[in-house]
Amino acid sequence: MLPAPKLSELPAGDSAIIAAMPCGRPALTRLRELGLVPGTRVKVVRRAPLGEPIEICVRGSRLAMRNHEAAFIELAAS
């Protein structure tokens, strides 16, 4: 089985549903509090000119985060 795709790998312009996120990590809990909970659709709006951070759209809000955090967010295969 292929490993699940990660938010950090999603190309700009694409969207997907969050499948899973590790529990009990304060940094990820904050992302959940900003609306990134499993079952939510996220869209990658763009990457910064230097490749990082990535700008995403979730629940109609736009946020930027680094690959480091985005790599923990598993997406449902589309």
Add this chain to the structure above:
Amino acid sequence: MSESNPEPLFALVGNPNCGKTTIFNALTGLRQKVANYPGVTVEKKVGECISQHGKKLRLIDLPGAYSLNARSPDEAVLRDVLLGRRADTQRPDRVICIVDAANLERNLYLLTQVLELGLPVILVLNMIDVAEAREWRIDVPKLSALLGIPVIPMQATSGQGLIELKLAMSQAAPEAPKWHSPPLPEPLKAELARSRGLLCQAGAVRTEATLLEPLYLISDHDPSHYGIDAAHLERIVECRKALESRFPGWEDELVNARYAAISELCAQVLKRPDQPGVTITDKLDAVFLHPIWGGLSMLAVMSVLFYLIFSIAQVPQGWIESAFSALGNWVQSEMAPGDLRDLIVNGVIAGVAGVLVFLPQILILFFFIGLMEDTGYMSRIAFVVDRLMSTVGLNGKAFLPFLSSYACAVPGIMATRTIDSPKDRLITILIAPLASCSARLPVYGLLIPALLPAHLASAWVKAGLMLGMYAIGTLGAFFFAWLFNKTIMRGASSPMILEMPDYKVPALKGVLLHVWERANLFVKRAGTVILGLSILIWAASTYPKTPGADDSTQLANSIAGRAGHLIEPLVKPLGYDWKIGIGLISSFAAREVFVNTMSVVYAVESGDDEDVQPLRNRLAEERWPDGRPIYSPLVCLSLMVFYVFAMQCVSTIAIVRRETNSWKWPMFQLGYLTGTAYLLALVVYQVGTWLGY
């Protein structure tokens, strides 16, 4: 409501960037006060307004936060004030919760947490115009009915909705909200009740505390645990461990449940178009965040800003200096000679001028920052440069304050308030003085030609050397940022999460108010410290008096002069004599003072009173007793390296004291910078000497 304060206290609560401050300003006008919450660098803003019925109402603008599960001192203050845990701040009687209508779903997260606290709440849907422009339809009456609270659509920048808000605030007996969040799972409730019992015994919470208080204390992830008594922390950590072992991932479960309820609520009151149209923000971002145009446009904006604070600010600075020097001359001619006249002219007037001279740069920088924050461009800068800053462990928001420090560290350090991560903010403050500020230019200007005489080097080589000084300062800053990240700030890391708000037209009035507030705080809080220290340094170079002596002898016999002699053994390994030692001591006030001091030190010794040779030529003639020149190229280089690193600036010390709210950090900074300066100047001189230069 307490009897001594019959007017109800309203708290303004909301996410960062929701327009809370604009609404606070619109309600209070200039009837507001800014102070600090004791022991922390979070600003406390209180004000007053008059209700529609002519009654006085009190307001407190609480720090912006995403959640009551605190991740920063700002969020801890919000939690503690709303729970009534702060001794210095009254628990608010009512809450005005401001949400950004264009980010409604995310903003409802904090709102639902606040609703559970049981205080009467008024909901303000700010930036309703932005939501409408995106063709979002919000059913306001239904939202109000479902939450059981008044809901007021608002466009704070144009004042639309303000009267409705004031009317809602005037309501005499508001009802408590009827929103019910999904109940906590029963076993979790039981465990929290047990925690509450334990924390109650320890005195960490009061007996009447609801389960929410232990919940929010246990879920505090701010590494500084601000607002939590150190004695209680251990007990709280125990409770957290117990919770986590019995219910792994309980916090995440609660977030999921809350968002499930919010999604359900939004499905009833919010309609978004299936295919979002292209907004102005999308069009602007296509340029400002473009791989090529993004970088170029940012370069252009930064160049304009730098030009303004570096060059244009010199014009009003010149006016301030000449006005005060005219005032000094006038007092000089009107007063009888004596210690009092000297104190007024050279201590007080010169000291006040030394404070006010920073104002042009502060005003320009904060006006610019205000515009960039208000338009939303600031987040774009952070987005573009974040990768670059992350190599030294900082985030994109540290870029602008650090860049500003190349003009002057004082406004640069004040600008670190825009950095929300406390760790990044402190590191940026600590490294800001390493950006080669404009006060070093006179020192470089004196020493570079002395190091490289015209017949030996072209202007290009000199410019290259100047650039080299900027480069080693910058490298030093990056090195120390990296080092502090790895050492003293280790473990305090928080994720970089940046909001990308929609672009909007700036509210000029709010920007100007903010500029005025910053300038006012600088003069009152930092200005007094700068003035005091300047007078001390002036006194040290003036007393004790040597009757009948010329200026040079007078200085040599003063406290500063004697201190110069005293430190000669210390600075001799760097290649300096005691006269340079005097220069170092007196330029502790500000770097550029070095040039003036050296003129006083040498002017009379030349024995030529009518036509004082340029100081530079005097330096070239200075000799050690054995005939070697004092200002050898190596000594000039060593001195310049010293000035790149040393924290020779009382104004910076004063502003760091003000911005970190303690003497600990400015003293640490003074120590590490002066130590580095000494060490590197020593290496330059000793290695250079060993190599035979």
